[in-house]
Amino acid sequence: MSPAIDLGAATRTTEAPLPFDLLYAAHAAGVHRFCVSQLGDTTAAEDITHDTFVRAYMAYERARPEAATVRTWLLSIARNLVADDYRRRSRWRRWLAWQRQEAPAAPDVEVVATNRARLREVAAAMQGLRRRDRELIGLRIAADLSLREVAHVLGMSEAAAKVAAQRALQRLRQRLDADPEAQGEKS
Secondary structure: OOOOOEHHHHHHOOOOOOOHHHHHHHHHHHHHHHHHHHHOOHHHHHHHHHHHHHHHHHHHHHOOOOOOEHHHHHHHHHHHHHHHHHHHOOHHHHHHHHHHOOOOOOOOHHHHHHHHHHHHHHHHHHHOOOHHHHHHHHHHHHOOOOHHHHHHHHOOOHHHHHHHHHHHHHHHHHHHHHOHHHHHHHO
16 A cells, blocks of 8 residues: 655645655556556556646646645546546447457466456446446555545545445445356356
């Protein structure tokens, strides 16, 4: 888990703000994981991650996030860019991009194939969820945010975020359990 850096303190001090390259090094992987969880396409996720940090860099000097950590601020930017991407791209194009991805080289081909199949099942089930559920799961699991941070990014109370995240995960489990391919060899 990335250390939480208080962006407000970093930009309010009389000293120079924290070097942006340190913020990038600390948070790029988490932002990228969130983007992949939302888009199901590593190439698009890389683009959104890049755009997130470009926007953050441009706004870094004038940012006033009111007690937000850098991570929640960056993920808020990424969330907005993902929403923009959804408006620009059709669901079909995302699905095709996901199908074209190649498996990473691994010593055990069977394990890799099984993991990829499971990831496809989860990604397909995620795409069938409402946008809010996808965001909750992406922020909580892929971006590894605390419930407090999820609540801040989504503009809700921590209690509401906890309940909503539990329900979103429950709906994802139900979709996976209802999918005959997700059952695999259970039958």
